[in-house]
Amino acid sequence: MAEMVKLFVNGQEVEVESGKNLIDALKVVGIEIPHFCYHPALGADGNCRMCLVGIEDGRPPIVPACKTPVQAGMKVLLDAEHIKKIQHDVLEFELINHPIDCPVCDQAGECSLQDYYMKYSLDDSRMRVDQVAKAKRMDFGCGVVHDQERCVLCARCVRFTRQITKTGELGIVNRTDAARVTIFPGRPLNNRYALNIVDLCPVGAMTSQDFRFRQRVWFLKKDASICHGCSRGCNIYIDHHREKYKDDIIYRFRPRTNLLVNGYFICDAGRLSYKEENENRQVTSLIEGRQAPFDETIAAIRQKLDQARKPLILISPDCSLEQMWAVRRVSTLYGASLSGFSDAYVKAGDGDDFLINDDKAANRRGLELLGIKTDRKSFIEALQKTDLFVNFNNDLHFSGVDEEIDALLGTVQSIAVCSHQRDVFKTASIILPIASYSEYGGTIINQDYVLQAFAKAVVKNEAGKDMLEVTRLLGGAVIDARHAWPGIRKSVACLADVDPAAIPAEGIKLQTGEDANVGA
């Protein structure tokens, strides 16, 4: 527990965490200090001077808040006339050569310069000479588009490529009003995290080729979720919107801070994986290629499972813990073999030492803790013996065709319960559409045994059912995610004390080792 200290802001006493700078410490108690260049992931650069505050203790009358640690008894001035004058002056400088093109700027609505001007300035421009023209719509690579005229030269983007990715593609060249951010000739951005620059840029100088001009940000509904792109489980916001008479569409994923999992950033592949939630979705139930009502399809699956001598159920390693538990119950009910085989989800060598993992499965730890076998040998043996293969959304082709498995699949009757149209589901005689992860809530456990909860964000017009609902209709006893927990708690020692409704935002680091192993 961090030590707390009391200090005064504009004469009012506040209690904040020691060891932080004034910007971060006061933000926690709802006090904003405007700033451009400081970012908690990048540290204090001290170049923008937007954060200057007064301190009444004999030190220089104004100090940058980003470089000033909180101290007990400190008297901070934010609303004094000379501080307001500084804020006006800094904003006036920033806007001298700014194009003021907010109506056509993609950052409008989430731009610090725009917000600070409305809050701390509202001055008319005193510029009576031509503005300095700079380059616009510069393709910096990796889907990042730069507008030099909107840049406030805070150097966050430059520091990101030097401190975080250590690729150093960006620099600031020239001085005074000729200063500008640029790439080196012929050397565009070339790292797998480049789009974080768009979030870091406090103004509209760095925009995303993928997102720009597609949606105004004030229309977007922002829901917290977890990326399912790999076993890191980065925290994200799902920004989505339903236009009148249209479907709910996801427009972007953005990073959500979780210091236990992903810090402040996400990878570009995970960020752009929002498209998979929109596209290629399985929306119709099919029996032998014929479109069939949902209830009829469920009944047909039940009948096949009842008739099968040795059914085999395969589950996706992306499923939530609750879904895995429910499918496990269904497999017991029908005397089926259960596998979580998912070697295809592992792309050896693709990971790095920052966020990206080789394993593209979101919840492999869940399979392990629930005691669901994932090895190839037992899966192949079960596939050789089975007369009915039911695939719960496992993309066996994730890394490409597996000829041995495909040959076996060609000899067996199969059913696919799936969220997307994939090659591997095409041979199924019955196909039942289900929700994808942005459309249901649950819990997953990342590679480091951090248990995290996520909630339903998107409601599609042609909504597939949650896999939990499908298992319930197949006769499983699990009614909803909450209802799965008494059994999960009893079965997995390290989850014995977990209340899924009380999982904190940063997740719970589970006790691992022998204690973590499955019980019943």
Ligand code: SF4
């Ligand atoms: S492009 Fe954005 S992040 Fe980079 S220096 Fe300019 S304002 Fe700062």
Ligand code: SF4
């Ligand atoms: S590192 Fe993995 S979990 Fe994080 S954003 Fe990328 S794909 Fe998603």
Ligand code: FES
């Ligand atoms: S945030 Fe302190 S000088 Fe820029």
